[in-house]
Amino acid sequence: MMGVSHMTDTRFDVLGIGNAIVDVIAETGDDFLTANNLDKGAMCLVDEAEATRIYDGMGPGIEISGGSAANTIAGLAALGGKGCFIGKVRDDELGGVFAHDIRAQGVTFPTPVATEGPLTARSMVLVTPDAQRTMNTFLGAAIGLGVDDLNTDDVAAAKVTYLEGYLWDAPSGPALFTAAAEAAAKASREVSMTLSDQFCVDRHRDEFLAFIRAHVDIVFANEVEVKSLYQTENFDEAAAAMANDCKLAALTRSEKGSVVVSGSQRKSVEPVTADVVDTTGAGDLYAAGFLYGYTQGTSLDRAARIGGICAGEIISYLGARPHADLRALVTDNLG
């Protein structure tokens, strides 16, 4: 046949694979973290009993759909991008909430719902007065995600496949990521990955490095994570090592903004000033903005600035899903 491209039709700008989680957010004092031995700013995995214990002790909450890659894809959709999310919930009330919210944002969410096994994953997000968030996540149904849940046609139809480092904790996570990366490569698509969390990097450092070197084009990480990956205290050294291991990396540095690293190039972008209420989702929404710009073909500098605007917006209220019209916000700020 004539005129058949080697590329599949592009149905998605970004396909994300990650933990499908509902966040339970409560404002709390530092004393609660101390009393419960919780590391401020980190994400800690807890079992159902521990989750119940923390929930029983914490203050009144707000439930809002979350999950790192899911937040990124929801943000991409809010910007006008076409997103697909692969993640596992159960057929319970919070699973229904998760599915409703991501679809209501315009995201394709094709993963079959579990009809047995653990309940939908939830993360108790404790927000202290300094706006830092400390997360205690019961992974529940989310880590039941398996290779069978991935339709490789969806991967082939996405400009970028975005992998959430946290999912490496799921039994089938590494196999699923490898299958996704191979499907993307076969379709000449790009693979992106977020390192997710410093403790996640600690748990899986060698495997992360091997996977990135073999499969990943674009890495997202914050300063702590990238330093942890290369076990160095020097950011520039970590950035140089990162540039050596992937095509492109977007490294976020909180109040110092972000740095885009590509080969020998470094582009620093100033942060957006924001009235910080809750830092949950800052990295997720940075990735949303960056990937939106990137898949629309903007410059890396502009992509990083879109990321910064989205991160600045999400930290101005509780939760990691956009309330505001992100598209209008970007247009108002960047034209």
Add this chain to the structure above:
Amino acid sequence: MMGVSHMTDTRFDVLGIGNAIVDVIAETGDDFLTANNLDKGAMCLVDEAEATRIYDGMGPGIEISGGSAANTIAGLAALGGKGCFIGKVRDDELGGVFAHDIRAQGVTFPTPVATEGPLTARSMVLVTPDAQRTMNTFLGAAIGLGVDDLNTDDVAAAKVTYLEGYLWDAPSGPALFTAAAEAAAKASREVSMTLSDQFCVDRHRDEFLAFIRAHVDIVFANEVEVKSLYQTENFDEAAAAMANDCKLAALTRSEKGSVVVSGSQRKSVEPVTADVVDTTGAGDLYAAGFLYGYTQGTSLDRAARIGGICAGEIISYLGARPHADLRALVTDNLG
């Protein structure tokens, strides 16, 4: 026996009886209200099928415990008052969220959980850009609340029993309210009631009037509701009729503040200026502040001012449960 008072020990400042509801809040455009034939600003009862239809069509949401009297009691507790709430949830995930949140606020919540029948009540709260909220409530398990769920010792132990007009829509609502009012009278306690909503007043006008005249000491209503109760367009006329039918009424008038009515006395209190995001809970938190002041023995004027501060706070963010430290807020503003 000597020294036994006719009064039971006071364990609660206020005991509230109402619908136990989880709010599902989404920001929406006016076009969604128009397309779904929804009356802006009102609370509309929907069945499960209609609830599902609206939920499927609405945007991504936030789940937060709600229910009018429950919000009032949660607010009272946030101010430092001792509250008890009587309301029915099911043994489902949202029921667990409701019970957690109200107890985490320090409220006693003794009502047995339903183990069968409809799911925990939920209200789809649609917030338009003008900060108005339009509610579509599936009452579910909430209207299963019956006379057996009321421990009259709890009523006797509360300075004020607060009844939510909305509960008149429950099959056992009127019988439950009568039982509560009689238990309060027997213990020389006071009874308070909120008219809840103009359409609720329309549905039950004659019964509300008869109940208020027979049993209620303190009425809470907004301007539209009190005018509807007496079927007049004239606020002063409605206020005069109200004063004739109960000992004390606190009438809220949105941007005109509130008026406290007692016999021939009228005390007007200016509103608190607020950056309005979502008006959900304004009336509930006004009642919380007023009843907190009232049960602490402050002047009616000061009670109304505390109510205004709490109402001004709750409308500055999504949802009807306090995030801020209401106690500190009142102290900062009134000393």
